[in-house]
Amino acid sequence: MGIESTVEGVTKTMPIAPLILRGRIVTDHLIEVGGRGGDLIFHTPDARRFADQLPLGDPGRLADLYALSFENILDYLEALGKRLDMRSNVHLQQACRLSYLTAPTTPPIVDASYAALSAMFARNHVREMAEKTVGIRYLEGWVEEELDGLRLGVRCFGARTLHIIAGNSPMISALTIIRNAILRSDAIIKTPSNDPFTAPAIAQTMIDLDPDHPITRHLTVAYWRGGDEAFEERLYQPHNVEKIMAWGGFASVKHVTRYIQPGLELVSLDPKRSASIIGAQAFASEEGMADAAKRLATDIGAMNQVGCVNARVVYVQSGTDEEGVDRLKRFGAATYRAMLDLPQAISTKPKRYDQELKGEVDAIRLSDDWYSVIGGAEEEGAIIVSHMPDPVDFATRLGDRTANLVPIDAIAEVTAAVDAYTQTVGVYPESLKAELLNVLPLYGAQRFVTLGHAVEATLASAQDGIEPVRRMGKWIINEIRD
Amino acid sequence: MPDMDLANRAKALCDDPAAFFDHDYTAMMSIERAPLEALQLEGIRQRLAGLRGKVAMLGKLADNQGIEDIDDLNSIVPLLFEHVMYKSYPPSLLENRRFKDINLFLSKLTSMDLTGIDVSHCQSIDDWMETMDRESPLMIMHSSGTSGTMSFLPVSKKEWDKFGAALRVTFLQNFGDEPETQESGEEFHAIYPYFRHGGAGHVRMCEIYVNHICGSEERLHTAYPGRMSSDLLYMGAKIRAAQAKGQLDRLKISPALLARKAELEAIQAAMPEHLMAFFAELAETLKGKRIFFWGAQNLLYNVTKIGHEKGLKNIFSPDSVIGTGGDVKDGMVMPDDWKEQVCDFVGVDRIKMCYGMSEVLGLHNKCGAGHYHFVPWVVPFVLDPDTSKVLPREGVTTGRAAFFDLGAETRWGGFITGDEVTIHWDDPCGCGAKAVWAEDGIQRLGAKRGGDDKISCAATEGAHKDAMSFLNSFE
Numbered sequence: 001m002g003i004e005s006t007v008e009g010v011t012k013t014m015p016i017a018p019l020i021l022r023g024r025i026v027t028d029h030l031i032e033v034g035g036r037g038g039d040l041i042f043h044t045p046d047a048r049r050f051a052d053q054l055p056l057g058d059p060g061r062l063a064d065l066y067a068l069s070f071e072n073i074l075d076y077l078e079a080l081g082k083r084l085d086m087r088s089n090v091h092l093q094q095a096c097r098l099s100y101l102t103a104p105t106t107p108p109i110v111d112a113s114y115a116a117l118s119a120m121f122a123r124n125h126v127r128e129m130a131e132k133t134v135g136i137r138y139l140e141g142w143v144e145e146e147l148d149g150l151r152l153g154v155r156c157f158g159a160r161t162l163h164i165i166a167g168n169s170p171m172i173s174a175l176t177i178i179r180n181a182i183l184r185s186d187a188i189i190k191t192p193s194n195d196p197f198t199a200p201a202i203a204q205t206m207i208d209l210d211p212d213h214p215i216t217r218h219l220t221v222a223y224w225r226g227g228d229e230a231f232e233e234r235l236y237q238p239h240n241v242e243k244i245m246a247w248g249g250f251a252s253v254k255h256v257t258r259y260i261q262p263g264l265e266l267v268s269l270d271p272k273r274s275a276s277i278i279g280a281q282a283f284a285s286e287e288g289m290a291d292a293a294k295r296l297a298t299d300i301g302a303m304n305q306v307g308c309v310n311a312r313v314v315y316v317q318s319g320t321d322e323e324g325v326d327r328l329k330r331f332g333a334a335t336y337r338a339m340l341d342l343p344q345a346i347s348t349k350p351k352r353y354d355q356e357l358k359g360e361v362d363a364i365r366l367s368d369d370w371y372s373v374i375g376g377a378e379e380e381g382a383i384i385v386s387h388m389p390d391p392v393d394f395a396t397r398l399g400d401r402t403a404n405l406v407p408i409d410a411i412a413e414v415t416a417a418v419d420a421y422t423q424t425v426g427v428y429p430e431s432l433k434a435e436l437l438n439v440l441p442l443y444g445a446q447r448f449v450t451l452g453h454a455v456e457a458t459l460a461s462a463q464d465g466i467e468p469v470r471r472m473g474k475w476i477i478n479e480i481r482d
Numbered sequence: 483m484p485d486m487d488l489a490n491r492a493k494a495l496c497d498d499p500a501a502f503f504d505h506d507y508t509a510m511m512s513i514e515r516a517p518l519e520a521l522q523l524e525g526i527r528q529r530l531a532g533l534r535g536k537v538a539m540l541g542k543l544a545d546n547q548g549i550e551d552i553d554d555l556n557s558i559v560p561l562l563f564e565h566v567m568y569k570s571y572p573p574s575l576l577e578n579r580r581f582k583d584i585n586l587f588l589s590k591l592t593s594m595d596l597t598g599i600d601v602s603h604c605q606s607i608d609d610w611m612e613t614m615d616r617e618s619p620l621m622i623m624h625s626s627g628t629s630g631t632m633s634f635l636p637v638s639k640k641e642w643d644k645f646g647a648a649l650r651v652t653f654l655q656n657f658g659d660e661p662e663t664q665e666s667g668e669e670f671h672a673i674y675p676y677f678r679h680g681g682a683g684h685v686r687m688c689e690i691y692v693n694h695i696c697g698s699e700e701r702l703h704t705a706y707p708g709r710m711s712s713d714l715l716y717m718g719a720k721i722r723a724a725q726a727k728g729q730l731d732r733l734k735i736s737p738a739l740l741a742r743k744a745e746l747e748a749i750q751a752a753m754p755e756h757l758m759a760f761f762a763e764l765a766e767t768l769k770g771k772r773i774f775f776w777g778a779q780n781l782l783y784n785v786t787k788i789g790h791e792k793g794l795k796n797i798f799s800p801d802s803v804i805g806t807g808g809d810v811k812d813g814m815v816m817p818d819d820w821k822e823q824v825c826d827f828v829g830v831d832r833i834k835m836c837y838g839m840s841e842v843l844g845l846h847n848k849c850g851a852g853h854y855h856f857v858p859w860v861v862p863f864v865l866d867p868d869t870s871k872v873l874p875r876e877g878v879t880t881g882r883a884a885f886f887d888l889g890a891e892t893r894w895g896g897f898i899t900g901d902e903v904t905i906h907w908d909d910p911c912g913c914g915a916k917a918v919w920a921e922d923g924i925q926r927l928g929a930k931r932g933g934d935d936k937i938s939c940a941a942t943e944g945a946h947k948d949a950m951s952f953l954n955s956f957e
Binding site for chain 2: 354358360362363369371386387388389390391413444
């Protein structure tokens with residue numbers, strides 16, 4: 001990572017997030033960047049000085065990827081996965097250590113995510129992902145189909161793509177690199193300030209593996225301040241990139257839309273929220289309640305609630321009368337206890353509790369006619385129980401292991417929970433899904449999970465209601481006439 | 483033995499800060515820090531003792547924190563209210579117009595018992611605000627509701643009056659002035675290019691203009707007669723929130739508001755005409771007069787722009803007083819020379835800048851050296867933005883601003899804001915004032931994250947228009 005190396009004018013202890021330029025590691029023209037939250041200041045090459053070198057100027061240079069078979073790609077990724085072993089990979093070890101200071105999660109969770117990187121590259125896993133999210137034969141060559149008596153060849157080509165990735169999990173860097181390889185695309189990864197080290201560490205491992213391999217040579221990793229208009233306007237042009245894949249918050253996605261023009265497509269993994277729905281069956285027995293509480297605690301607490309998939313507002317069919325609210329308070333207390341009991345690799349006391357959220361929680365703590373707040377005094381996370389069928393007005397700010405349980409009488413009331421921002425809907429019990437599956441997607445729901453499994457997203461399926469990997473490719477047709 | 487003199491003097495400061503300093507701004511700014519902080523500490527202790535049994539939320543917080551009394555100023559910080567406290571009721575109470583429950587909520591934030599006031603007939607926020615204005619000792623102030631819920635600050639009429647008296651001093655006088663200088667000139671006419679009445683903080687100020695600045699209703703000149711509809715403001719904010727979430731189709735409009743559609747439409751339709759009449763009045767009747775004009779920057783500038791389009795320049799007396807908040811409102815882009823333009827229109831050589839917020843009844847003037855000096859009845863605190871722990875009252879500290887308003891006697895004066903300030907505790911200011919000062923460039927902590935619920939009028943007019951056009955889609 002160039003960490004603690006001696007570079008002119010820079011102290012030895014200042015970490016560097018290198019710029020990776022198609023097989024080349026760049027550590028000069030450094031500028032200082034403040035880590036999110038102000039915890040870590042690192043150096044990185046000034047991307048503006050490399051603006052013309054970031055894009056793949058000539059799209060014809062993608063041809064080298066077409067000399068590879070899909071099995072060659074799997075070979076490469078498999079070998080890369082083996083090298084992404086935390087026990088031996090110095091780049092990853094350093095990146096992991098530095099990520100403690102930049103990540104929104106805490107060291108045990110960062111460790112667990114880094115430890116999981118290698119397995120993402122497993123041959124069978126990648127093959128399945130390619131098959132389900134694109135179809136390997138479309139990647140490998142022309143697939144002939146017949147349509148209205150016309151013979152049609154279809155093939156999925158790679159594209160020059162800029163990836164604006166999110167920083168809530170290091171796995172996003174790995175996933176982006178895998179997707180780029182199977183699509184035979186060229187990627188520029190723009191790293192976020194809360195994860196500037198993972199993508200360069202994987203890229204450096206790729207260079208160690210084979211600096212001249214086409215997959216190594218079709219990856220650029222850079223950090224610049226998102227929103228640097230002069231720079232972005234220059235880079236985000238159809239002659240430089242054909243697609244922008246944007247993960248992230250409302251502001252960053254909204255910001256990117258200004259560059260979209262004919263010839264430049266946006267694949268947007270929008271900011272999303274999730275909802276959880278718990279049916280009356282959870283209260284049929286003490287065991288059932290304990291089970292639902294434990295599952296809910298997992299969906300709230302996993303990854304310290306930094307993901308869009310995490311539970312935040314939870315509609316519970318406890319009933320809204322006094323007895324129902326008492327039931328919900330007991331359920332809230334059980335959920336809180338279960339959350340504190342989650343293993344460290346899954347959930348810990350948050351790194352730094354959002355002080356504005358704390359203000360909100362502390363305020364309604366005193367409004368105890370309307371809300372009960374369980375926990376939160378030590379900034380460890382809290383369960384807010386609404387006494388009315390009404391989420392808190394700061395629902396969109398919920399994070400750092402803070403969830404709001406809302407009592408309802410009938411499941412039909414939960415459509416209010418779902419809107420254009422909804423991603424995952426966690427449901428308990430499984431059988432309750434039948435009532436919701438064909439209704440909630442109309443309002444915006446994109447993914448149903450059984451309560452307790454919100455963060456175990458499969459990588460071999462649609463995402464956010466779209467097929468992002470298919471959209472990362474260019475679907476070319478050949479109309480064949482005799 | 484208790485220091486009776488200190489106790490009495492602190493009480494006098496809390497009861498009537500303007501009188502305590504003989505209505506002299508220079509005196510307010512000249513008290514040394516040590517004796518002032520002794521008075522402030524004693525004042526806070528008196529307020530805590532007096533209100534803890536009467537303001538239920540304060541009592542609860544003090545019990546939770548196990549705090550009975552304090553020995554130094556910073557020790558009060560665990561008992562300051564978060565700025566969101568005044569909207570910590572379930573959003574559906576307002577949505578469903580459950581004003582009885584809202585009064586129950588407010589009764590826990592004020593020493594006044596509001597539960598006896600019959601609000602069962604109130605169909606709208608406007609109804610309720612009017613009823614409360616009439617029948618309660620309060621003149622409630624609400625926020626613009628941009629978060630989807632309105633904050634309601636229960637300020638008593640007596641507190642407004644006390645604030646008004648103090649504002650006359652800080653509005654009109656500058657450090658070093660003889661109080662008589664401002665008082666000796668021609669009586670002011672106050673102008674305000676908005677509604678005369680309404681529940682939003684900036685409209686409530688009209689009351690202060692009448693009672694403490696210009697002295698009579700006839701000398702207050704507003705652009706629109708009647709009342710700014712709080713319901714329209716609230717609905718405008720809800721529409722924006724629903725639009726952003728793709729939920730506009732699910733927005734519920736209260737039948738009471740729909741029934742008032744024609745009335746509200748008429749008010750809206752008459753606004754351009756009223757505005758023209760307002761300008762005619764400025765140009766003809768008020769030409770050359772001594773005026774007082776206070777408002778948000780965009781309000782000052784918009785009036786100036788229209789005035790300039792009409793060819794109006796230097797229209798008022800040069801001893802007029804023009805002022806505004808020092809910060810740029812969210813989303814408002816002002817031209818670099820806006821101050822010069824406003825001065826040119828009004829005919830004065832400077833605009834008075836101040837820092838403050840509607841929830842803390844004290845406005846802090848910017849001095850000649852460009853620093854905001856805190857008025858003596860408002861005690862400032864700086865909290866670490868990451869941990870909310872109070873920072874020492876020495877050197878230079880940057881963080882979240884919190885205040886204790888000693889003038890608050892029916893509600894708790896402790897308030898944690900969403901603003902980031904840099905306070906110089908010990909550095910003497912070049913202007914000669916002794917009061918502790920904050921640097922220019924105060925910003926919202928959450929500004930980068932977009933949106934907040936600050937009470938500002940930048941949002942009110944747009945929200946009004948949105949709400950009307952939405953209402954008009956219901957035929």
